[in-house]
Amino acid sequence: MTTDVVDLCAQLVRFDTTNHGAGDARGEREAAEFCATILADAGIDSTILESAPRRANVVARVPGDDPALPPLLIQGHLDVVPADATEWTVHPFSGIVTDGYVWGRGAVDMKDFCATVLAAVAALAATGRRPRRDIVLAFVADEEDRGEYGAHWLTAHHPGLFTGCAAAISESGGYTYHVRAADGRKIRLYPVGTAERGTAHLKLTAKGRAGHGSRRNDANAVTRLVTALHALAAHDWPVVLTPTVEAFLERTGKALGVTIDLHDIDGTLDRLGDAAPLVESTVRNSVTPTVLTAGYKVNVIPGTAEARVDGRVLPGTEDTLLSEVDALIGPDVEREFLARSRAVQAPVDSPWFDAMSDALRSQDPDAVVVPYCLGGGTDAKAFNELGIDCYGFAPLWLPEGFDYRAMAHGVDERVPVEGLRFGARVLEHLLLNA
Incomplete structure (x- = not known):
């Protein structure tokens, strides 16, 4: 079976894992079995756990070179939101690869990252390499509703699977965000989620x-x-600068060469220009x-x-x-x-953040890596309840002009082929060095 990240992403998209909410979902079992098969081909044992009939979750542990180090959890969801085929250029579950993109519902939310993880661990296994520390993998159901059949169920009923995990990575971070500096230079920001509302x-x-x-x-x-x-x-809600948001403003402002005034947030957002949408909803x-x-x-x-x-x-x-x-x-x-659900906050200045920054710069030496706060929520909320520091890090290279943020839950959702291959290389670097 193929382990090319592009093929893996296309095949995952072809599983119709639509989650209508309130327990009405489909296809998660088939997608889970697919992930388990890829892992088995790489010599990695996994367990499929059903929270209800066909509401399947896959958990695996990849042994590392140093078992004394705390494990890293990598988690992603297999379900997707509904898609109306009449609105799309291609069928939303075709998984077609054309014009340099993999098309289909879930291509960026978040079967791309699930494919990246599978490709990275398979590549290490194929070459006899091992991650630096144990890696716990979790491919879960139901994130697009309330997580009651997925991450929240796992952490409530099987917390022992995640014992010792010190940090976790998942969706909504580590992707290219093109902005222009005050002097006209083009800058490639890579926001890494260190908090979410x-x-x-x-x-x-x-x-x-x-x-x-x-x-x-x-x-x-x-x-x-x-x-x-x-x-x-x-109501004009007051400005509240959390550690993540303050660090984003200061580090992004420095990279762009613009003045950051923490007492004049609206003026600061104006000066941030194209970077402002990353932070404007979280101040x-x-x-x-x-x-x-x-x-x-x-x-x-x-x-x-x-x-x-x-x-x-x-x-x-x-x-x-x-x-x-x-x-x-x-x-x-x-x-x-x-x-x-409570907000999530992980340390901004930490070895984990440094390792993610190094992994991105291994493939893009000019990457400007900054922390940011997610305006919405993810399954990080479930795993954070176990005391795990959760980061938004699903590395992906994006071409200039590609509106990645509009792709999630949107019509004609698609992910760039070269972006997937970039992400797999970045993740390999992280597994070997973090």
Whole structure:
């Protein structure tokens, strides 16, 4: 069976592992068996663990040269979000390789990295090389929903599989980000995730007095809810500079030759230019209204109105955010959690970050490696609960003008062939030296 990273990525894409949420998923078992077969061909034993029928996870341990060193966990998810084939240029599960790209749902989120991992460990095995330390591999289900059948289930029911792991790497970091310096030079940034915001998904419920739509009603639940949502949406959330964000601003500013003023974040973001999108969503908390439910007939004022809001929380700020939410929505609106997960923060200045930086520069000597904070969330939240420092590092070379961030969950998702091969070489370097 092939171990070329491009072929592996294309084959993984061809498994329709669509996750519709609420337990409705497909194809994870077949994709897991494929990963286990590739590992077996490389002489690596693995275990397939099902959290529910066909909700499969693969875990393996690759022995290293120095068993005294704490293991590194490499984890990635096999499920993908739905795709409407009528919107795509190619079928979303074709895995076609054309025009220098592998096309299909999951090509960048995140079957590319799963393929990179399989290719890297297979390459080491084929040449008789071993990683410096033990490597624990986890290919999991259900990340595109709540992780209840994947990472969170594994860490709750099989924590012993990850005993001793000091750090983990996974999606959303280590890719090329092209920016222009103040003097016109082109710079290749490689953001490595050292933090990610926590999740506070909330249901807001306004209660009032039901009545006829033609009559005055000072206890209209819809009005109370809309007033609360407007207050949340219009609120100017204060700047909170976490260690990761502050380090990103200072190091990126230095590379670009622009002035960084930590007391004037909006001005600083303007000066960062093309680099600003990497940080602009993580200098503050956010609470975004997303779902509204109220009423059943145009001439009836309902007694209850509900909304759902997507809260994202920087490390160490949840209590402050919730207190501010309560003040903004007022006494007539109740809140409760729909989903809650804490923020993740790993050390910025650490041997792990240095090793990732060295691995990137082994293939791109001009790489400018900077820490950054993910605005959303990943399965790192599950593994971090075990005391593992989690980093976003899925190395990938990207050509200038390629909108990688728009690919995830987007139409015509695709990943560059040369980017995959770059990533496999970087990961090999990391395994041998970290």
